[in-house]
Structures are given as structure tokens and as C-alpha cells.
Amino acid sequence: MKPIKVGLLGLGTVGSGTFxxxxxxxxEIMRRAGRAIEITMVAVRNTERAKDIVKGEVEIxxxxxxxVDHPEIDIVVELIGGNEIAKDLVLKAIANxxxxxxxxxxxxxxxxxxxxxxxxxxxxxxxxxxxxxxxxPIIKALREGLTANRIQWIAGIINGTTNFILSEMRDKGLDFxxxxxxxxxxxxxxxxxxxxxxxxxxxHKLTIMASIAFGIPTQFDKAYIEGITKLEATxxxxxxxxxxxxxxxxITKRNEAxxxxxxxxxxxxxxxxxxxxEGAMNAVLVQGDAVGATLYYGKGAGxxxxxxxxxxxxxxxxxxxSADPExxxxxxxxxxxxxxxxxxxxxxxxxxSYYLRMRVEDKPxxxxxxxxILAEFSISIDAMLQKEPAExxxxxxxxxxxxxxxxxxxxxxxARIEALASVTGTVTKLRxxxxx
Amino acid sequence: MKPIKVGLLGLGTVGSGTFxxxxxxxxEIMRRAGRAIEITMVAVRNTERAKDIVKGEVEIxxxxxxxVDHPEIDIVVELIGGNEIAKDLVLKAIANxxxxxxxxxxxxxxxxxxxxxxxxxxxxxxxxxxxxxxxxPIIKALREGLTANRIQWIAGIINGTTNFILSEMRDKGLDFxxxxxxxxxxxxxxxxxxxxxxxxxxxHKLTIMASIAFGIPTQFDKAYIEGITKLEATxxxxxxxxxxxxxxxxITKRNEAxxxxxxxxxxxxxxxxxxxxEGAMNAVLVQGDAVGATLYYGKGAGxxxxxxxxxxxxxxxxxxxSADPExxxxxxxxxxxxxxxxxxxxxxxxxxSYYLRMRVEDKPxxxxxxxxILAEFSISIDAMLQKEPAExxxxxxxxxxxxxxxxxxxxxxxARIEALASVTGTVTKLRxxxxx
Numbered sequence: 001m002k003p004i005k006v007g008l009l010g011l012g013t014v015g016s017g018t019f020x021x022x023x024x025x026x027x028e029i030m031r032r033a034g035r036a037i038e039i040t041m042v043a044v045r046n047t048e049r050a051k052d053i054v055k056g057e058v059e060i061x062x063x064x065x066x067x068v069d070h071p072e073i074d075i076v077v078e079l080i081g082g083n084e085i086a087k088d089l090v091l092k093a094i095a096n097x098x099x100x101x102x103x104x105x106x107x108x109x110x111x112x113x114x115x116x117x118x119x120x121x122x123x124x125x126x127x128x129x130x131x132x133x134x135x136x137p138i139i140k141a142l143r144e145g146l147t148a149n150r151i152q153w154i155a156g157i158i159n160g161t162t163n164f165i166l167s168e169m170r171d172k173g174l175d176f177x178x179x180x181x182x183x184x185x186x187x188x189x190x191x192x193x194x195x196x197x198x199x200x201x202x203x204h205k206l207t208i209m210a211s212i213a214f215g216i217p218t219q220f221d222k223a224y225i226e227g228i229t230k231l232e233a234t235x236x237x238x239x240x241x242x243x244x245x246x247x248x249x250x251i252t253k254r255n256e257a258x259x260x261x262x263x264x265x266x267x268x269x270x271x272x273x274x275x276x277x278e279g280a281m282n283a284v285l286v287q288g289d290a291v292g293a294t295l296y297y298g299k300g301a302g303x304x305x306x307x308x309x310x311x312x313x314x315x316x317x318x319x320x321x322s323a324d325p326e327x328x329x330x331x332x333x334x335x336x337x338x339x340x341x342x343x344x345x346x347x348x349x350x351x352x353s354y355y356l357r358m359r360v361e362d363k364p365x366x367x368x369x370x371x372x373i374l375a376e377f378s379i380s381i382d383a384m385l386q387k388e389p390a391e392x393x394x395x396x397x398x399x400x401x402x403x404x405x406x407x408x409x410x411x412x413x414x415a416r417i418e419a420l421a422s423v424t425g426t427v428t429k430l431r432x433x434x435x436x
Numbered sequence: 437m438k439p440i441k442v443g444l445l446g447l448g449t450v451g452s453g454t455f456x457x458x459x460x461x462x463x464e465i466m467r468r469a470g471r472a473i474e475i476t477m478v479a480v481r482n483t484e485r486a487k488d489i490v491k492g493e494v495e496i497x498x499x500x501x502x503x504v505d506h507p508e509i510d511i512v513v514e515l516i517g518g519n520e521i522a523k524d525l526v527l528k529a530i531a532n533x534x535x536x537x538x539x540x541x542x543x544x545x546x547x548x549x550x551x552x553x554x555x556x557x558x559x560x561x562x563x564x565x566x567x568x569x570x571x572x573p574i575i576k577a578l579r580e581g582l583t584a585n586r587i588q589w590i591a592g593i594i595n596g597t598t599n600f601i602l603s604e605m606r607d608k609g610l611d612f613x614x615x616x617x618x619x620x621x622x623x624x625x626x627x628x629x630x631x632x633x634x635x636x637x638x639x640h641k642l643t644i645m646a647s648i649a650f651g652i653p654t655q656f657d658k659a660y661i662e663g664i665t666k667l668e669a670t671x672x673x674x675x676x677x678x679x680x681x682x683x684x685x686x687i688t689k690r691n692e693a694x695x696x697x698x699x700x701x702x703x704x705x706x707x708x709x710x711x712x713x714e715g716a717m718n719a720v721l722v723q724g725d726a727v728g729a730t731l732y733y734g735k736g737a738g739x740x741x742x743x744x745x746x747x748x749x750x751x752x753x754x755x756x757x758s759a760d761p762e763x764x765x766x767x768x769x770x771x772x773x774x775x776x777x778x779x780x781x782x783x784x785x786x787x788x789s790y791y792l793r794m795r796v797e798d799k800p801x802x803x804x805x806x807x808x809i810l811a812e813f814s815i816s817i818d819a820m821l822q823k824e825p826a827e828x829x830x831x832x833x834x835x836x837x838x839x840x841x842x843x844x845x846x847x848x849x850x851a852r853i854e855a856l857a858s859v860t861g862t863v864t865k866l867r868x869x870x871x872x
Contacts, residue, residue, distance in 0.1 A: 021726045025586050031651055031774035032583045034762065129581075135727035137581025144580075145565075145573025147468045148747030150461050215467055273733060276709060290457045291571035291734060291744035297709060298730035308727035311584030323763040326470065327756050338467035 003036035004318045007067035007098075009089055010079035011044045014103055014130065016053045017303030018077065018310045023057075033315045043067045068093040075317055077310060078102040087111055094118045094126070099321065101313040103130035103306055109204035112211065112218035116331040123325040127313035132205040133158050133282045135305030136298040137312065142212045142286065143333040149288030151213040153253040155266075155435055158205040160280035160300040161196035162228050162248040164188045166265075167278045170236050170245070176229060188280050198227035199248060199263040206250030209284070210261055214254050214342065215334035219261070222344035226264035235357060235428060238399045239267050242383055244355075244432065245275040251433065258343035260350050267355050267401075267432040274435065285435060293435075348408040353382065356400045356410075357428040358417060362389045366422045367398065373420075377413040379405045395424060401432060439472035440754045443503035443534075445525055446515035447480045450539050450566070452489045453739030454513065454746045459493075465747065469754045473747075479503045504529040511753055513746060514538040523547055530554045530562070535757065537749040539566035539742055545640035548647065548654035552767040559761040563749035568641040569594050569718045571741030572734040573748065578648045578722065579769040585724030587649040589689040591702075591871055594641040596716035596736040597632035598664050598684040600624045602701075603714045606672050606681070612665060624716050634663035635684060635699040642686030645720070646697055650690050650778065651770035655697070658780035662700040671793060671864060674835045675703050678819055680791075680868065681711040687869065694779035696786050703791050703837075703868040710871065721871060729871075784844040789818065789868040792836045792846075794853060795860040798825045802858045803834065809856075813849040815841045831860060837868060 008015055019039060022029065030036050043064040044050040050060045061067065068076055068089050076093040078100060080086045086104050093100050095118070102108065108115065108128050119126045129139045133156065142151070157163050161183060168179040180197065183189035195201045207220040228248050239246050244267040253260040268275045273295055277283040282300025287293050299305035320328050330336060360366045367386070374381065385399040402410065414427045444451055455475060458465065466472050479500040480486040486496045497503065504512055504525050512529035514536060516522045522540050529536050531554070538544065544551065544564050555562045565575045569592065578587070593599050597619060604615040616633065619625035631637045643656040664684050675682050680703040689696040704711045709731055713719040718736025723729050735741035756764050766772060796802045803822070810817065821835040838846070850863045 017726070021584050025584060025725070028586055028651070029583060031770045032766070034766070034771045034774075136730055137577050140576060140581045141573050144752060145576045145748055146744065147465060147751040148457050148461060148744045150464055215464070273709060273712060276712060288744065289461070290453070290740040290747075292741055294572055294732070294734035296730070296732060299728050302728075304726040305728055308582065308584045308724065311726075312581055315583040316580060319765060320759075320763050323756075323759045327759040327763065329755060330468070330470070334467045335470045338470075 001035045003038040004074050004321060005038055005040045005072050006075045006077055006314060007070060007073040008039055008042045008077050008079065009064045009067055010081070011042050011050045011053060012079065013303045014306045014310065015079040017307030018079065019053060021304055021307045022311055029311065029315065033318045035318050037314055037318060040073065041067050041070060064089045065092070068096055068098065073098060074321060075099045075101060075314055077314065078104055079310070080104070081106070083107060083110065090115060091118055094122050094124055097122055097124060099125040099317045101127045101310055101317065103128070103310055105131040105201065105204035105208065109207040109218055109220040112208070116336065119331065120336050125317050125320065125328055126331055127317060128208070129313050130306045130309035132208050133284055134298070134300040134302060135308040136282060136284065136296045136300065137309065138209070138284045138296050139212065141296055142209060144329055146286065146288050146291060147333070149290045151254070152287040152289060153251065154209050154213055154284060154286050155274070155433060156206065156209070156250045156284035157247055157274065157277050157282050158250050158284065158300060159196055159202040159248060160282055161189045161193065162202070163277065163282070164280040165197070166228065166246060166248065169233055170240065173233055173237070175233050176231055197229050199225045202248060202250045202263045206252055206261060206263055210252040210259060212333040213252065214259060215332065215339050216259065216342050217339055219344050222261060224262040224264070224347040228265050231265050232428070235355070235430060238357065238385060239355065242385060242399070242401060243270055244268060245270050246430065247275065249433065257349060258345040261344050262347060262350065264431055267430055268435055272435050348411070350407050351404050352407070353404050353432040353434070354402045354410050355430040355432050356402065356414070358398050359395050359424040360398055361422040362394055362396045363422065369420055369422065370398070370417055373413055373416045374402070377405070377409050379403070379410060379413055437471045439474040440510045440757060441474055441476045441508050442511045442513055442750060443506060443509040444475055444478040444513050444515065445500045445503055446517070447478050447486045447489060448515065449739045450742045450746065451515040453743035454515065455489060457740055457743045458747055465751065469751045471754050473750055473754060477503050477506060477509065500525045501528065504532055504534065509534060510757060511535045511537060511750055513750065514540055515746070517542070519543060519546065526551060527554055530558050530560055533558055533560060535561040535753045537563045537746055537753065539564070539746055541567040541637070541640035541644060545643040545654055545656040548644070552772065555767065556772050561753050561756065561764055562767055563753060564644070565749050566742045566745035568644050569720055570734070570736040570738060571744040572718060572720065572732045572736065573745065574645070574720045574732050575648065577732055578645060580765055582722065582724050582727060583769070585726045587690070588723040588725060589687065590645050590649055590720060590722050591710070591869060592642065592645065592686045592720035593683050593710065593713050593718050594686050594720065594736060595632055595638040595684060596718055597625045597629065598638070599713065599718070600716040601633070602664065602682060602684065605669055606676070609669055609673070611669050612667055633665050635661045638684060638686045638699045642688055642697060642699055646688040646695060648769040649688065650695055651768065651775050652695065652778050653775055655780050658697060660698040660700070660783040664701050667701050668864070671791070671866060674793060674821060675791065678821060678835070678837060679706055680704060681706050682866065683711065685869070693785065694781040697780050698783060698786065700867055703866055704871055708871050784847070786843050787840050788843070789840050789870070790838045790846050791866040791868050792838065792850070793864040794834050795831055796834055797858040798830055798832045799858065805856055805858065806834065806853055809849055809852045810838070813841070813845050815839070815846060815849055
């Protein structure tokens with residue numbers, strides 16, 4: 001059978017990894033795919049740098065349109081990232097009847113519905129394993145491995161930068177700014193780290209997983225997103241004393257009222273395997289009604305780990321390229337006509353547990369005032385930690401873990417607590433998940 | 437499209453789980469599969485018990501041949517287990533042009549080559565996700581998710597019974613016999629636990645993973661198998677003092693000389709995520725050249741976790757049932773004509789690190805004698821632990837961790853050490869893997 005022809009858009013970190021892995025393992029990949037896979041054209045901005053990588057084996061162009069319009073290319077691999085140019089090229093590739101592989105989480109999270117509709121109309125495949133959790137085959141697990149299950153929830157460490165920063169903060173007692181600088185110096189964080197540290201990257205990935213898990217359209221704009229920039233070393237330390245680790249989790253849950261879709265720093269019991277995922281590693285914990293909990297762990301970024309997922313998608317498409325579209329796995333696991341538009345809950349409606357830290361005067365009655373307010377809001381306390389004031393200090397920290405309550409309820413209670421004369425400043429609120 | 441028809445062979449733990457999950461989640465599964473999935477016939481020995489489960493919705497027969505011969509059945513799901521009857525029925529189903537799903541690890545590990553050959557000739561699919569690690573979609577990950585990679589090694593906790601026993605031994609300081617009795621009382625071990633505790637079950641699963649990872653025929657008879665029955669609580673404790681946990685691992689590696697295929701108790705650094713997999717849970721760590729290490733964790737047994745994998749296979753087959761065979765994923769990940777019969781190494785040829793425990797007289801020169809022998813065999817010591825003799829004792833334990841050496845080399849050194857007058861009894865040898 002003649003080789004399947006692949007055009008690459010972009011030859012940066014992931015693009016060069018894809019080129020190199022495909023070349024290095026070509027014989028073994030062909031033994032799996034049953035057909036040779038050839039990169040025949042690469043579109044890049046910097047054609048000089050590209051020459052060093054492809055060494056004359058592939059045609060290099062500077063206009064992506066030449067790739068998506070090329071009549072002999074079967075699969076377009078989009079590794080440009082970002083929104084506008086990538087989206088235009090992907091839609092054009094689809095319109096030209098090409099299958100598409102992309103690592104672009106923003107594209108799928110924000111424009112997935114439009115992209116899949118176009119692909120469905122043209123009968124082509126769009127695969128995006130590399131868009132979530134780098135080299136971990138989590139899309140395949142959710143979309144194919146767990147099809148028997150009613151998925152109940154997913155909780156994932158799906159941003160390596162923030163997990164690296166949080167690991168360093170805990171390990172070395174660093175504050176956020178110092179840990180961020182270290183991460184930048186080591187190449188784990190970009191010069192402009194906003195997308196990572198503000199939780200946007202994680203929310204893109206979470207949005208995609210939620211769609212596949214629950215059979216709903218992608219709804220990035222409804223995600224609640226809170227990053228790690230305001231997290232203090234002191235809370236990491238208190239959490240540890242209470243037996244918890246703080247991780248930036250993407251959490252999506254299905255309950256009777258709707259779908260939760262939220263990214264925020266989260267306390268999780270240190271005994272959970274996922275609490276022990278350190279450094280830049282990623283892990284996704286999935287709860288299904290039949291299988292129970294399964295966890296998927298690996299490198300969430302990097303040249304060759306991400307290339308591993310890109311190429312797996314190319315192999316999948318190679319196997320199914322000439323098959324009838326009905327034999328293919330649906331884009332979002334559920335058949336396009338079987339998606340259901342379930343409500344995504346605003347954060348104020350979500351039920352979870354909480355970690356509260358407040359600075360109080362060390363005198364009788366303060367704790368009684370605080371607990372009375374919590375009782376009025378029917379919030380029960382699961383654990384408490386009160387430190388002796390430091391030498392010469394008249395104030396001290398109280399830390400409380402609550403049982404489950406609704407976000408708007410805890411917020412109302414916090415407002416009342418902050419109004420107490422004996423409480424100084426604001427109350428620090430973090431969310432806590434048992435993940436069991 | 438009309439429903440796909442499924443016939444079940446067996447309605448025990450996994451069979452009833454499969455029936456119940458398919459029924460409970462039928463609407464959601466159909467939304468994924470694009471087609472209804474119907475169990476139309478069940479073959480069981482005890483038809484009375486079966487009636488309680490299927491409640492008149494399915495035809496119950498006592499002869500499996502009626503299922504595999506039934507003209508309207510598309511997929512035969514074999515959940516009888518064991519060898520002879522299961523094998524005959526599976527081969528007959530294939531001969532009749534049915535697709536087959538099986539949870540039977542012994543069947544695939546021992547007769548996989550014959551089964552796949554027959555299936556290939558008839559153009560039908562044989563799927564066996566449930567045969568390895570219960571509900572964890574590890575077969576799919578290896579076969580499809582990691583196709584870009586040259587797999588370097590796999591190390592798995594793939595038997596829940598033994599992991600439960602080892603966890604109890606460590607947690608509570610129990611000896612093997614007591615922990616086994618507890619496991620039996622709690623239903624984690626069978627009345628005849630031989631298959632589990634002797635490592636045979638793990639070796640079946642490892643054999644299957646090795647074939648998929650490396651593209652080799654199944655070669656169960658060449659696996660090295662050592663169970664946990666001789667493991668002493670004292671070694672678990674010493675290992676812990678040195679920063680290691682002992683797990684029954686299935687390990688398969690590819691190196692220049694051939695394939696390693698071995699099941700044995702193994703020391704692993706406690707910092708590794710897989711070292712913290714406790715109780716009856718399973719986990720598989722896979723090292724690929726592009727993706728690096730990925731880990732897959734979940735329930736390795738039980739009614740609904742295993743059913744989860746059975747049904748995922750049924751959904752996969754439903755999607756591809758009417759597709760051309762060339763569009764399907766190969767049975768063992770590699771195209772049938774692209775398997776390579778790489779040599780499986782005998783254990784004596786394997787290189788690994790070792791834990792040695794010996795009982796010695798507490799007098800000058802003993803350690804010098806032992807280390808001199810190790811030096812003669814070019815075995816270098818990575819760590820050592822020597823305890824003061826107990827009150828009134830003239831003997832003490834020496835524990836050594838070695839760097840990598842070949843198994844036949846360490847065995848020769850041990851024979852020399854055991855011949856020393858100052859060494860009492862035999863030297864306990866356990867293998868150690870860094871898994872990095």
C-alpha cells in the first residue's frame with residue numbers, strides 16, 4: 001500500500017519532535033500502522049532553522065496554505081498553536097478533505113464545536129490526543145477505553161508548569177514569585193507565564209476532557225478559572241500539617257444540577273497517588289461508575305512526549321483513512337447527533353469542602369464567634385488547627401477544614417467572619433477534594 | 437442501524453457485571469457506539485442462578501455451542517476462563533465468523549498465536565482488554581496510545597491478590613501465611629490461591645503485554661516465574677529501612693540480547709509512584725523512547741471493573757464490525773505479518789540489581805570475606821546495612837544492595853558466600869529495579 005502523506009504546520013518544539021520520532025521509529029511504526037507514514041511538506045516561518053532539522057528530506061514552505069491545499073497530502077498536522085491562523089488553516093484543510101491532527105488545546109476548547117461540525121460534514125477525522133496532558137493517552141482512554149462507564153468525575157494535574165512551581169514551593173518553602181523565577185530559569189515556565197499560572201491552559205484541557213467524558217459540546221467560556229498566583233507558602237505548609245497537598249487541579253463533575261467545570265488550587269489528601277505527582281509531571285484521575293477510579297500519569301509537555309501523541313493520532317487515522325466514516329470513533333466520544341447540552345454550573349452553585357485561614361486576636365470568645373457564624377450557615381468543621389501566637393504577637397492563625405457546602409454559602413459566611421472586629425484582614429479560602 | 441447481537445459464555449462474576457453494566461448504561465453506551473448492543477443469549481452451567489440475573493430478558497442455555505453456532509450472534513464474549521473448553525468455543529466462534537471478546541488471560545498467553553491466526557484467516561476481531569489489569573485500559577494504551585514509541589520496558593503490579601498480601605505484610609508486620617489467610621477471609625484470595633501467589637496469573641498478563649509492546653508472538657512458556665510464598669516479613673522491613681518497597685512485579689524489557697520476561701518480588705525505590713500502589717490495586721509503568729514513563733492505575737479485578745474493559749472491547753468491535761479488516765487495529769498491535777520472533781532470555785542471562793541478606797558470625801574478617809568474593813565477581817555494592825547482634829546472640833544480619841550484574845554471576849557469588857564457615861544457612865536474594 002502506498003505511504004500516507006503528512007503535511008506539518010509548524011516545526012517548533014513539538015513539530016521537530018514529531019519529525020524526529022517518526023524518522024527514528026519509522027520501521028516500527030510502519031509495522032504497527034501497516035503502511036508507511038511520510039512527512040512530505042513542512043510549513044514554517046523560519047525556513048532556515050527548519051532546514052537544519054529536516055536535512056533536505058522534506059519540502060519546506062513558508063505559507064501554511066501550500067500544505068493544506070496540497071492535493072497529495074492526506075493528513076495535516078497542526079502544531080502552530082494559538083487561535084486565528086491555526087483555526088483558518090485547520091478549517092481550510094478540512095474543507096479540502098484532509099484529516100487533521102492537532103496539539104492545539106485552545107483551538108479545540110474554544111472552537112471545537114465549529115471544527116467538528118465542519119469535519120463531520122466533510123467526513124474527515126480530527127484527532128487531538130496531544131492537546132491534553134502531552135504524552136499521556138488520556139483522550140483515548142476516555143473516548144474508547146472507558147466507553148462502558150457513566151463517567152462521574154475527572155480531576156487532573158494537567159499543567160506541568162504550575163505543578164513544578166507548587167512542588168518547589170512545598171519542597172523548599174519558596175514563595176510563589178521565587179519558585180516562578182526558578183521555573184523560568186529551568187525552562188519549565190515561559191517568559192510570559194500567564195496562560196499557565198492563571199490556569200487558562202489547564203482550563204482548555206479540562207474543557208476538552210469534560211466534553212468527551214459527558215458527551216457535551218465544548219464550553220470553555222463557562223469554566224471557572226483560578227490560578228496559583230495568590231497561593232501563599234504558608235497555606236502549603238498548613239495543608240501539609242493537616243495531611244494534605246495543594247495541587248492546581250482541573251475538576252469536572254456531573255451531578256443532578258449540571259456539570260462542574262473548574263480549575264483552582266485544591267487540597268487533596270496526601271495518601272492519594274495523585275497527591276504524589278511531583279515536578280512537571282501530569283496525571284489525570286477518572287471516576288467511572290463501573291471501573292471505579294483509574295489514573296493516568298506521564299509527561300504533560302515536551303518535544304517527544306507530545307510528539308508521541310501526535311503520531312499515535314496519525315497512526316489511528318492511517319488505519320482508518322479509507323474506512324467508512326461511520327466506523328470511526330466520534331470526535332467527542334459520543335456520536336455527533338447524541339451530544340447533550342447539559343448546563344455548566346456557575347461556581348457559586350458548586351458544592352465542595354473548604355480550607356479557611358484567618359488571622360485573629362488571641363483572646364477568649366474569638367473562636368466562638370467564628371464557629372457560631374459557620375453554624376448559622378450550617379457549615380460543619382472537619383478539622384481545625386490553631387497555632388500559639390509567636391513571641392510578642394497578639395494575633396494568631398486559625399485554620400479550618402469544612403465539610404461540604406455550597407460555594408455561595410461559604411462566601412456569605414466568610415463575609416460575616418471578615419466583619420468581626422477580632423478578625424484581621426481577609427480570610428484565605430481554598431477548596432478541598434477528597435477524591436474518593 | 438439494527439442492534440449488534442452479543443452472546444455471553446459464562447455469567448459468573450465478570451459475566452454478571454457485564455450484563456448489569458450494559459443494561460444500566462445502555463443509553464449512554466449507545467450514544468457512544470452509534471448502535472444498540474444487545475445480549476441475546478447466555479450459556480451457563482447453572483441456569484437457575486442465571487435466571488435471577490437476567491430476569492427473563494435473555495435466552496439462557498447450558499451448552500456454549502448454542503451461542504457460538506447461533507447465526508444471529510455477531511460477537512461472542514468468552515468469560516468462562518481456563519483453557520480447554522474456552523479455547524474450543526473461541527475457535528469455533530471464530531470459525532463461524534464471529535468476533536470474540538475474552539477476559540481469559542491464560543487462553544491468550546498460552547494459545548494466543550493459534551487464536552489470532554484463526555481469527556486473521558476468518559477476518560474477525562479478537563479483543564482482550566479485560567485479560568490484563570482488569571478495568572485499566574492498558575492494552576489500548578500499549579496497542580494504540582503509544583504506537584509512536586519504541587517501547588523499552590514495562591513493569592507492572594498486575595496481580596491484586598499478591599499486592600494486597602504484600603501491603604498487609606508491610607503495614608502490619610504480618611508473615612506471609614497470616615496475610616494470605618486474611619486475604620482469603622476478605623475475598624481477595626481464592627481458596628486455592630496458587631495461580632496468584634505463585635505468580636502464574638501475573639505471568640499470563642505480562643506475556644500478553646510483552647507481545648503487544650515488542651511485536652513478538654506470545655511466549656508464556658519462556659517466562660521466568662517466582663511468586664511471593666517464600667518472601668519473609670524481615671526482608672520487607674529491611675527493604676523499607678533502605679528506602680525500598682517490595683512488590684510482585686511483572687517485568688518485560690527489550691535489550692540487545694533479547695527480551696526479558698520475568699515475574700518476581702522486586703525492591704523498588706519508595707519514591708516511585710508505583711511503589712505506593714497499595715492493596716488490591718494494579719498499576720502498569722511503561723517506558724517508551726519518545727514519551728518517557730507513563731503509568732496506568734486502577735482496579736485489576738472485580739465484577740464491574742473487568743466488565744468495563746469487556747464492554748469497551750464490544751464497543752470497539754461494534755464500531756468496526758462492518759469495516760474492512762485492514763482498517764482494524766492488529767491483535768498484537770503489530771500487523772500479523774510484521775511480528776518478529778525475538779529471543780526471550782533465560783533468567784540466568786538477565787542483568788539487574790540485587791538485595792542480599794545473610795546471617796553471619798559477629799567477628800572480625802567476615803565482611804572482608806564476603807566483599808572479597810563479590811569483588812572477584814566484579815559485583816559492586818550500592819548500599820549496606822549491618823545490625824548489631826541481638827542481646828546474647830553471636831550472629832547478625834548483613835544486608836547488601838548491589839549494582840547491576842548478571843543473574844548467573846550473582847548466583848555463583850552467592851554459592852561461594854554460602855560456603856564460608858562464618859555464614860549460616862542460605863543467602864536470601866531478591867531483585868531490585870530502579871525503574872528510572
